[in-house]
Amino acid sequence: MxxxxxxxxxxxxxxxxxxxxxxxxxxxxxxxxxxxxxxxxxxxxxxxxxxxxxxxxxxxxxxxxxxxxxxxxxxxxxxxxxxxxxxxxxxxxxxxxRTGTVVAAWDAADLAALRDLAGFAGTLGHPVQALTGRELRSLVPGIAPGLPGGLLAPDDHxxxxxxxxxxxxxxxxxxxxxxxxxxxxxxxxxxxxxxxxxxxxxxxxxxxxxxxxxxxxxxxxxxxxxxxxxxxHPVRGQTLRLRMSADTMPPLIVRGTVKGSPVYLVPRATSLESGPPTGELVIGASSEEAGFDCTPRAGAVYELLRDAQSLLPAVSEAELVEVSTGLRPGxxxxxxxxxxxxxxxxxxxxxxxxxxxxxxxxxxxxxxxxxxxxxxxxxxxxxxxxxxxxxxxx
Structure with missing residues (x-):
């Protein structure tokens, strides 16, 4: 340049x-x-x-x-x-x-809201698959126990x-x-x-x-x-990058709303360059109206980790590699x-x-x-x- x-x-x-x-x-x-x-x-x-x-x-x-x-x-x-x-x-x-995306419901009310949204998507000609709790755990073996179900969007990559x-x-x-x-x-x-x-x-x-x-x-x-x-206008967002073992990595994107707070977990391809197989998990994203201030906020990091671990308990054993902050153009x-x-x-x-x-x-x-x-x-x-x-x- x-x-x-x-x-x-x-x-x-x-x-x-x-x-x-x-x-x-x-x-x-x-x-x-x-x-x-x-x-x-x-x-x-x-x-x-x-x-x-x-x-x-x-x-x-x-x-x-x-x-x-x-x-x-x-x-x-x-x-x-x-x-x-x-x-x-x-x-x-x-x-x-082309891994697809799972949206996990936190509770029965959340599951009902997800199914309403699925019905709305279906009316627009874009159906998604409703999942029972058992089907959810089959798709994402490490998902937290007790979640009532969710949705699968196979074309969200x-x-x-x-x-x-x-x-x-x-x-x-x-x-x-x-x-x-x-x-x-x-x-x-x-x-x-x-x-x-x-x-x-x-x-x-x-x-x-x-x-x-x-x-x-x-x-x-x-x-x-x-x-x-x-x-x-700027909307500040923080994402986290974690390193975790390949056997605990979710096989596809996992999204959910934990007690009203949205969170997503995006698995990257694993690496075999040295040592045991590992992969990168991207967790995001906070959404804050903070002007053009890109200062990382500790509370946002805590909240993302808390909510991600609520959906995927193995997150607690992962290595925190990076916190990044950026401004979305809203x-x-x-x-x-x-x-x-x-x-x-x-x-x-x-x-x-x-x-x-x-x-x-x-x-x-x-x-x-x-x-x-x-x-x-x-x-x-x-x-x-x-x-x-x-x-x-x-």
């Missing part, structure tokens, strides 16, 4: 942000023959790193979010081809695993988000996009259109189109007209903002909240189609940034 420091000739597309969303946009734009620059002082250091990598369109379903469900399902359907292509291009595994980011970064550099390691001081807007960005050291990076994909920070980038400031309706802004030459791709990894393929494809062909694909039209009123600077 190169430093800024001198003026450059204009490129077709300049992407602000090198998380999985920004990189997927850059990669697909390069494949469409567009020249691309990506600007980010610390690629992959935000939500892309903290995420757990769940591809969970069904088990993330909430009442009233049917359009988002359809978008999530459409992106999930692209993942096998997307993963295969990315791995072929880069020679890097992204840890795509996972990817290793950090491997995904590394592969996308390799794909972008391999496609000869320019990466600039610098903070963006402001979007350069003049004459009613975005003309590029100015970096913190004063370097001008001109572009035909600027794609704003800076996650939770997208609304704070200077130079944006008030009418185009994305309606995103939006007023929990759905992404993808498309042209009111300012000519400025495209928005942010606000993916808890579905950023899942929506990586469809966002990259959609923005590249918009810039190469002049129109956003129909499945993304409902997620225009213009559906919200302008946001004031915070």
């Amino acid at each position: 190169e430093k800024s420091g001198r003026a450059r000739s204009a490129v077709d597309v300049l992407v602000v942000g090198a998380g999985v969303i920004g990189l997927s946009v850059a990669w697909r734009c390069r494949q469409r023959g567009l020249s691309v620059t990506v600007v980010d002082p610390a690629p992959g250091s935000g939500a892309s790193r903290t995420a757990a990598g769940m591809l969970a369109p069904v088990t993330e379903l909430h009442y009233g979010e049917q359009p988002l469900l359809e978008l999530n399902l459409a992106s999930a359907a692209r993942y096998p081809a997307f993963a295969g292509e990315l791995e072929d291009v880069t020679g890097r595994s992204i840890g795509y695993r 996972q990817v290793d988000n950090r491997r995904l980011h590394a592969a996308l970064l390799a794909a972008v550099t391999g496609a000869e996009a320019r990466l600039v390691d610098a903070p963006v001081a402001r979007i350069d807007v003049g004459g009613g259109r975005a003309r590029g960005v100015i970096t913190a050291d004063g370097t001008s990076l001109p572009a035909g189109t600027v794609v704003l994909a800076a996650g939770a920070h997208s609304g704070r980038v200077a130079g944006l007209p008030d009418a185009d400031r994305p309606r995103v 939006s007023p309706d929990n759905a992404p903002l993808i498309g042209r802004s009111r300012t000519e030459g400025l495209v928005i791709a942010t606000g993916h909240y808890r579905n950023g990894v899942l929506l990586t393929p469809i966002t990259g494809d959609g923005v590249a189609a918009l810039l190469a062909d002049g129109a956003l694909p129909p499945e993304l039209l409902a997620f225009s940034p213009e559906r919200f009123a302008p946001q004031e600077v915070r």
Whole structure:
């Protein structure tokens, strides 16, 4: 990655942000023959790193979010081809695993609520399988005794988000996009259109189109007209990474709500490099409205471990390897903002909240189609940034 420091000739597309969303946009734009620059002082250091990598369109379903469900399902359907292509291009595994997801009920009332949700999903054409307590224990042998049952979503899969980011970064550099390691001081807007960005050291990076994909920070980038400031806000999340023996690792993703607190456990592939077989278990995620403060909170770590152990007792014997904190880009309706802004030459791709990894393929494809062909694909039209009123600077 190169430093800024001198003026450059204009490129077709300049992407602000090198998380999985920004990189997927850059990669697909390069494949469409567009020249691309990506600007980010610390690629992959935000939500892309903290995420757990769940591809969970069904088990993330909430009442009233049917359009988002359809978008999530459409992106999930692209993942096998997307993963295969990315791995072929880069020679890097992204840890795509079609393991399915179990949602464990904590008590009888929780089980009834889960079955209501399953019925709702079924009315939308996406059935899940109800599980008895015995069936739950058969699927996840180490699950806590006494849980009354749950649900199985066989098509809710996972990817290793950090491997995904590394592969996308390799794909972008391999496609000869320019990466600039610098903070963006402001979007350069003049004459009613975005003309590029100015970096913190004063370097001008001109572009035909600027794609704003800076996650939770997208609304704070200077130079944006008030009418185009994305309606995103930071939602702090903490995830834990544990090392545990392969024989105690759950065979598929386990989710649940323990006394009102949601928790998930995502097993990574085991390693046989040295010593006895071990694997990584990702536990998440707290959800806190704390502004842009990324300070880890001890109470959140305790709560995640407590609730995870309540579902999978073997967690108590695992080695705590890492606590990571990041900011999800939330939006007023929990759905992404993808498309042209009111300012000519400025495209928005942010606000993916808890579905950023899942929506990586469809966002990259959609923005590249918009810039190469002049129109956003129909499945993304409902997620225009213009559906919200302008946001004031915070």
